[in-house]
Amino acid sequence: MSSYIIKGGNKLEGTVKISGSKNAALPIIAATILAKGSTTLYNVPNIQDTQMMYEIIKILGGTVQKKKNKIIIDTRNIDKYEIPDTLMHKMRSSVIIVGAIVGRYKTATFSYPGGCDIGSRPIDLHLKAFEKLGISINQNYGSITCTAEKIIGNKIDLDFPSVGATENAILASVLAEGKTMITNAAREPEIIDLQDFLNKMGAKVKGAGTDKIEVEGVKKLKEISYNIMPDRIETGTFLCLAAITGGMVKLEKTNPMHITPVINKLEEAGCQIQIQGETISLQAPKKLKAVDIKTMPYPGFPTDMQSIMATIFTIAKGTTIIVENIFENRYKYVQELNKMGAKITVEGKSAIIRGTRKLYGATVKATDLRGGAALVLAGLSAKGTTIIENIEYILRGYENFDRKIRMLGGDIEVTNLI
Numbered sequence: 001m002s003s004y005i006i007k008g009g010n011k012l013e014g015t016v017k018i019s020g021s022k023n024a025a026l027p028i029i030a031a032t033i034l035a036k037g038s039t040t041l042y043n044v045p046n047i048q049d050t051q052m053m054y055e056i057i058k059i060l061g062g063t064v065q066k067k068k069n070k071i072i073i074d075t076r077n078i079d080k081y082e083i084p085d086t087l088m089h090k091m092r093s094s095v096i097i098v099g100a101i102v103g104r105y106k107t108a109t110f111s112y113p114g115g116c117d118i119g120s121r122p123i124d125l126h127l128k129a130f131e132k133l134g135i136s137i138n139q140n141y142g143s144i145t146c147t148a149e150k151i152i153g154n155k156i157d158l159d160f161p162s163v164g165a166t167e168n169a170i171l172a173s174v175l176a177e178g179k180t181m182i183t184n185a186a187r188e189p190e191i192i193d194l195q196d197f198l199n200k201m202g203a204k205v206k207g208a209g210t211d212k213i214e215v216e217g218v219k220k221l222k223e224i225s226y227n228i229m230p231d232r233i234e235t236g237t238f239l240c241l242a243a244i245t246g247g248m249v250k251l252e253k254t255n256p257m258h259i260t261p262v263i264n265k266l267e268e269a270g271c272q273i274q275i276q277g278e279t280i281s282l283q284a285p286k287k288l289k290a291v292d293i294k295t296m297p298y299p300g301f302p303t304d305m306q307s308i309m310a311t312i313f314t315i316a317k318g319t320t321i322i323v324e325n326i327f328e329n330r331y332k333y334v335q336e337l338n339k340m341g342a343k344i345t346v347e348g349k350s351a352i353i354r355g356t357r358k359l360y361g362a363t364v365k366a367t368d369l370r371g372g373a374a375l376v377l378a379g380l381s382a383k384g385t386t387i388i389e390n391i392e393y394i395l396r397g398y399e400n401f402d403r404k405i406r407m408l409g410g411d412i413e414v415t416n417l418i
C-alpha cells in the first residue's frame, strides 16, 4: 500500500491546469461500445478508474491505444459480454458499461457491484430502467444477465435522480426502436457531456441538464473524436486546498459554471473569487468563517465536495453543520480528521464541526476517494507531519494530485508506490 507524507504549513500559491472529468470520462468510455469502430478521446484523466474501464473494454475484445494526449478505443471486435467480477467489485461505477453492452449486443452479464466505502450503492433503479426498455433481468447467486430480443423505447420514471441510472438508461436506449423519455433524470453536467458525445456520434438525445431527457433510437453511430469536459470536483478540491492553507491559486481549463454552489459557499466563508472564462482564482482570507452545507442532487451542493468542504471548516471561526442527503455512509473520514485535532461529531445524516485554531499532523488512513482528498487538505494545513495510508483510493480520482500540489508549493511526497 502507498502513503503520502505531508509537511503542513505552506500556503498553496500559483497556477494549475484542471484535468478532464473522471465522472464524464467513465460513461463516455462506456458509450464508445455503442459505435462499431474506433473513437478518439482527448482530455481523459490518466487515473486508476479510467485504466480499469480500458481493462474491461480489452477483456470484452476491444482495443485501447494511449497516444500522447489522446485515447483511441476500437470496439469493432468486441465478442464477449460479461464484465469480470473482480473489476465490478474494484470499481462499482463499471455498472455503467452494462447499458452500452446491452444497448448494442442485446445481452450483458455482470455481478452486483456491491457496496463501497460511502454506502450500499444499490442498482435497483438501473435494473428497473432496463426492464422498462424490454430487457429481461435474470439474477442468480449475485450474477445478473440482461437480455432482449429487441430494445423498445419507453417512458422511464426514476424514483430518485440517480446519475448512474440516468446514464445507463440513455446508453441502453440510444440504439433502441422508438422514443424513450426519462423523467426525474439527474441533471449533472457530466450527463450533458455524455449527450453531446452521443449526438456527435449521430444519436438523438435531448434534455440533458434538465429532469426530462428524450432519446430517439437510431440504427447506428459513427466514429468520432471528442474532448472530455473539465473535472468540477477537482476544481472544487483545489479551491479548497488554497482556502485551507491561506493561499492564492489560479485554476485554468475548467468550467466555473459547474461549481456555483461551491463558489458561493467559499465566498460566504470569506474567500475572494474571480472568474474569467475557463479560469477561476481564489484568494483565501486570514481566517475562514463557518458556513452550513446541505448536499443535494445537481444543481445543489455536490456530495463529492462534502468531505473536502467539511475539512476547511475544521479550522474556521464558528460552528458548521453539514447534512449529507445523498449517501448514507459518507462520514468515515471524520474519525481520521479528529485524530488530527478536528472537533467533529456525527449525528445520523448530520455532522457538527466546531472550528478550532489548528490541526496537528498524525498518521491517518484514506477511507474513500473524497475522504482521502480531505485528509490531504488537512495535512497541508496541519502543524507538523501527516502520513496518509491507503492513498490508492485517492489515485483513483485525481490525476497527478501530489505533483500538482508540489507545483503550488505544498510539501507532499509519495512512499512505496507499488
Ligand code: EPZ
Pocket (backbone or CB within 6 Å): 022, 023, 026, 093, 119, 120, 121, 122, 123, 124, 125, 126, 127, 160, 161, 162, 163, 164, 165, 186, 303, 304, 326, 327, 328, 369, 370, 397
Ligand atoms: C455518481 O455515482 C458519481 N460517480 C459519484 O461520484 C457521485 O457522488 C454520485 O453520482 C452523486 O452525484 C460517477 O459518476 C462515476 P447515484 P452514482 O446513482 O451514479 C441511490 C466520486 O467521488 N441509488 O446518483 O453511483 C444511491 O444509493 C463518486 O467521484 C439507488 O438507491 O450515484 C445514492 O444514495 C462517488 N438505486 C443515490 O441514489 C440505484 O439504482 C445517488 O446515487 C442507484 C442509486
